[in-house]
Structure formats: structure tokens, C-alpha cells
Amino acid sequence: MNIIVGITGGIAAYKTPILIRLLRKAGHEVKCVATDHALEFVTPLTLETLSGNKLYADLFAPANENSTEHISFKDWGDALVVAPATANIIGKMASGIGDDALSTLLMAFMRKPIYLAPAMNTQMWECPAVQRNIEYLQGIGIHILQPECGELACGTSGAGRMPEPEQIMEQMTILSPTPDLRGQRILVTAGPTYERIDSVRFIGNYSSGKMGFALAEALAAHGAEVELVTGPTSLRCHHPNIHRTDIESAREMFAAATQHYPTCQAAILSAAVADYRPDHTADHKLKKQGDSGMTLNLVQNPDILATLGTMKQDGQKLIGFALETDNELANAQKKLEKKNLDYIVLNSLRDQGAGFGVDTNRVTIIARNGNSTTTPLLSKARVAEEIINHCL
Ligand code: CTP
Numbered sequence: 001m002n003i004i005v006g007i008t009g010g011i012a013a014y015k016t017p018i019l020i021r022l023l024r025k026a027g028h029e030v031k032c033v034a035t036d037h038a039l040e041f042v043t044p045l046t047l048e049t050l051s052g053n054k055l056y057a058d059l060f061a062p063a064n065e066n067s068t069e070h071i072s073f074k075d076w077g078d079a080l081v082v083a084p085a086t087a088n089i090i091g092k093m094a095s096g097i098g099d100d101a102l103s104t105l106l107m108a109f110m111r112k113p114i115y116l117a118p119a120m121n122t123q124m125w126e127c128p129a130v131q132r133n134i135e136y137l138q139g140i141g142i143h144i145l146q147p148e149c150g151e152l153a154c155g156t157s158g159a160g161r162m163p164e165p166e167q168i169m170e171q172m173t174i175l176s177p178t179p180d181l182r183g184q185r186i187l188v189t190a191g192p193t194y195e196r197i198d199s200v201r202f203i204g205n206y207s208s209g210k211m212g213f214a215l216a217e218a219l220a221a222h223g224a225e226v227e228l229v230t231g232p233t234s235l236r237c238h239h240p241n242i243h244r245t246d247i248e249s250a251r252e253m254f255a256a257a258t259q260h261y262p263t264c265q266a267a268i269l270s271a272a273v274a275d276y277r278p279d280h281t282a283d284h285k286l287k288k289q290g291d292s293g294m295t296l297n298l299v300q301n302p303d304i305l306a307t308l309g310t311m312k313q314d315g316q317k318l319i320g321f322a323l324e325t326d327n328e329l330a331n332a333q334k335k336l337e338k339k340n341l342d343y344i345v346l347n348s349l350r351d352q353g354a355g356f357g358v359d360t361n362r363v364t365i366i367a368r369n370g371n372s373t374t375t376p377l378l379s380k381a382r383v384a385e386e387i388i389n390h391c392l
Contacts, residue, residue, distance in 0.1 A: 001029070002029045003023050003029065003077065004030075004031050004033060004080040004081070004105070005032050005051070005080075005083065006085075006102045007034040007035070007083070008037060008038050008085055009037020009041060010085075010162070011041065012083070012119035015083075016083055016165075017046050017050050020047070021050055022165050023169065029052075030050075031053045031054075031076065032053070033057065036100070057101055059104060070104040070105040077112065078112070081115040083162060084120075085118045086120060087118075087124050087127070089106075093106050094132075111359075111382065112379060113382070114143065115144075115171070116144050117145045117163060118134070119147060120160050124160065125159055140376065143171070143172075147160050147161055148161045149161065178222075179392055183223075185227065185263055186219050186227070187227045187229065187267035188226055188229070188268050188269075188270065189212060189228075189257055189268075189270060190229070190231070190270055191209030191230045191235075192205045192207040193205075193248065193250040193253055193271065193272075194231065195249055195250065198282035199282065199284055200285050203276075203277070204232075206272075206357060208235070209230055209231065210357070210380050211321075213228075213235045215384045217238065217384070218385055219384075220241040221239065224241065225243070226239075228243065229256040230271070250274050251301065254301075261311055265315070266317035267308055267317070269308070269319070269321065273303075273304060305339050306340075317342045317392065318341050319341060319342060319343045319387070320335065320343075320344050320345070321345045322335050322344050328346055332344050333366060336366060343387075343390065343391040345363050345366075346365075359379055361378065362374070365386065367390075
């Protein structure tokens with residue numbers, strides 16, 4: 001995993017090189033980003049030697065001439081941990097201030113996992129403004145690693161001490177994701193289906209496959225073997241535990257999904273399957289029919305999700321998606337019952353950043369007992385984590 005370690009100017013920065021060492025030892029790649037004040041406590045040479053990578057500290061001296069570092073770091077990192085995190089960086093994050101390398105990177109990184117290990121004097125930690133900022137950051141999904149009580153460098157004793165590097169690693173849930181899905185095989189469907197009209201035309205939809213691929217990657221990161229059945233997409237999967245089957249039509253997806261489901265512990269069907277297909281596919285390019293227009297006869301495709309619902313055995317889980325325009329919750333709940341699902345993930349149509357093609361999504365996850373939870377607008381990778389945490 002690619003981990004970015006952010007360091008700010010607190011005396012606890014003397015422990016950060018040990019954190020970097022532990023992360024490397026556990027097999028992670030590490031890049032460091034430090035504030036000017038942090039470099040009063042640790043040297044660039046220490047950080048670069050231990051991380052094995054160039055330090056990023058100066059916003060205006062990009063090491064890579066082709067891109068701005070705070071964006072390329074954002075793309076590179078799977079998670080970012082700030083240890084120690086001073087009251088200052090916490091305040092900047094909560095107020096949307098980006099005036100150096102680390103604070104701008106944190107702004108760009110908001111849709112990926114961020115962990116903060118606050119470290120400061122007890123009175124500073126208990127200051128209402130700091131507590132308000134912490135509460136706000138927690139509310140937008142930033143992981144706060146609670147500071148410990150104990151002797152502080154300033155000679156006093158109380159809350160505010162940075163957890164030991166081993167504890168920081170333990171609390172970085174992304175490093176040892178729960179639930180542990182090792183030994184489980186999970187089916188995921190993704191992308192659109194194409195229903196052929198003739199040799200050059202088809203009926204399709206705008207699904208990009210991003211949500212399904214994010215699910216497959218996240219499931220594999222949790223240790224699962226993933227059977228990914230996908231419609232046409234330019235996306236690639238990266239994890240070796242993902243076994244990919246490419247299909248084109250709903251009927252091909254049906255055949256692959258029904259073949260894999262009996263050997264799987266769970267299935268998550270995120271594909272946007274065409275409900276209908278032309279009743280006849282011409283094997284040549286159809287000619288224009290002139291002013292009289294043209295009529296295509298459509299016949300219904302099999303419902304893959306409903307079929308898996310009839311095949312479901314004790315101990316198997318089935319999770320579907322729903323796209324609704326009115327009575328969203330009630331219609332999704334009906335779909336869940338009708339198709340014998342354990343959970344249904346309702347896609348939001350109300351948010352600009354949610355839905356087809358984009359990298360973000362906001363969903364409501366509805367359980368069979370009617371309980372539901374709505375996520376904020378998050379990256380599809382983090383929505384995948386939410387779905388895994390709630391449903392598996
Ligand atoms: N689905 C499926 N096979 C189909 C149609 C849909 O497996 N032929 C799955 C989708 O992958 C999704 C869920 O069913 O998980 C719901 O899809 P949606 O389009 O919201 O609903 P439909 O069942 O098609 O119902 P309607 O169009 O009437 O809302």
C-alpha cells in the first residue's frame with residue numbers, strides 16, 4: 001500500500017521516523033510530506049533515508065517538473081497519516097486553508113482515507129476551538145486517533161500525547177481491513193450491457209463500471225477472491241485476487257453470474273443491466289428505412305439479481321443496487337423484498353457528484369429489516385468500504 005506520512009511541528013515528531021520504519025517493515029511504500037516547523041524537529045535526511053523517497057516540503061519547488069506535487073502525491077497515496085498533527089494543521093484542515101505543501105495536499109486528499117494523530121499540550125487539546133475542529137473533521141470522515149493521557153514533553157501530565165507508532169499503525173484500519181474476507185469468494189457485476197441491434201449498433205447505457213471496479217478492488221484488499229463479471233469498459237483491475245470475465249450482453253452476464261454464484265459466499269450486483277434487447281440482431285449493417293421511420297421490437301432480458309435471489313442458499317448473501325426517481329426508499333425496499341436480497345444500495349440521483357461516470361457517489365444502504373444508512377458524497381473507493389462494512 002502507498003502511505004503518505006505527514007509531519008507537523010510538534011516534539012512528538014521525534015517518534016515519526018519509527019512510524020515510517022514500521023510501515024516500511026510491514027511492506028508499505030512511504031512518502032513523507034513535512035511542514036517547515038516539522039523540519040525543526042526531524043531532518044530531511046532522516047525522512048528520506050527511512051522512507052526511501054524524496055521528501056516533499058516546499059510547495060514551490062516541485063521535484064517533478066511535469067505535475068504539481070500535491071496532486072501527484074494525492075494520486076499516488078492510498079492513505080495519509082499526519083503524525084504528529086498540531087492544533088495548527090487541524091485548524092487549517094477544518095477551515096479549508098492550504099498555504100504549504102502538507103495543507104494543500106490534505107485538501108486534495110479529502111476523498112481518500114486520512115488519519116490524524118493529534119499531539120499537543122492538554123490545555124491546547126481541550127481548547128474549545130480545537131475540539132470544535134476535531135468534531136467537524138470527524139463528521140466529514142477524517143479518522144482521529146485519540147491522543148493518550150500521560151506525561152507530556154512540556155513537563156505536565158494529561159491528554160494530548162501522541163500514541164506510540166505501533167498503536168498508530170494498529171488504528172489505521174486501512175492497513176488491516178475489517179471485515180477479514182480471506183477464504184471468501186465474492187461475485188461482483190459491473191458496467192453496462194450492450195444489446196446488439198446489428199453488426200455495428202447496440203443499445204447501451206452510460207454506466208462506466210467505476211462503482212463495481214471499486215468494489216472488486218476493495219473486496220480483494222480485504223482478502224476475498226473476487227469473480228468480477230463486467231460489461232464493456234476501459235477500466236482495468238489491479239489486484240491479483242480479481243478474476244475478471246468480460247461479457248457484452250445481459251444474457252452473457254446472466255450466464256456468467258449464475259455459473260459463479262453457487263461457489264460464492266456473497267454477490268454484489270452493481271451492473272446497469274439493460275432490461276430489454278432487440279428481438280432480432282441483424283448480422284449486417286441495417287440500411288436506412290427512409291421517411292417511414294424504423295421500429296425496433298424489444299424483448300425482456302432475464303433479471304440476473306432476481307434469479308440469484310431464487311438460487312440463494314442459507315449462508316449466502318445477496319446485495320443489489322437500485323436507481324429510483326420517486327418514492328426512492330419505499331421502492332428500493334420493495335425491490336429488496338421482491339428479489340430476496342439482504343441489502344439494497346440506493347444510488348442518489350440528487351447529487352451532481354453521484355451516479356454514472358463520476359469518481360464519487362452518495363448512497364443509502366438499506367437492510368432487510370428496514371434499517372438504512374446514508375453516506376456523504378465520497379470517492380467510489382470509500383463508498384465500496386462503506387458497503388463492505390455494512391453488508392459483509
Ligand atoms: N439487475 C439485474 N438484471 C437485470 C436488471 C437489473 O441483475 N436484468 C440488477 C442491477 O444490477 C441492480 C438491480 O437489479 O443491482 C436493480 O436494477 P434497477 O435498474 O434499479 O431495477 P430493475 O430491477 O431493472 O427495476 P425497474 O427498472 O423497474 O426499476
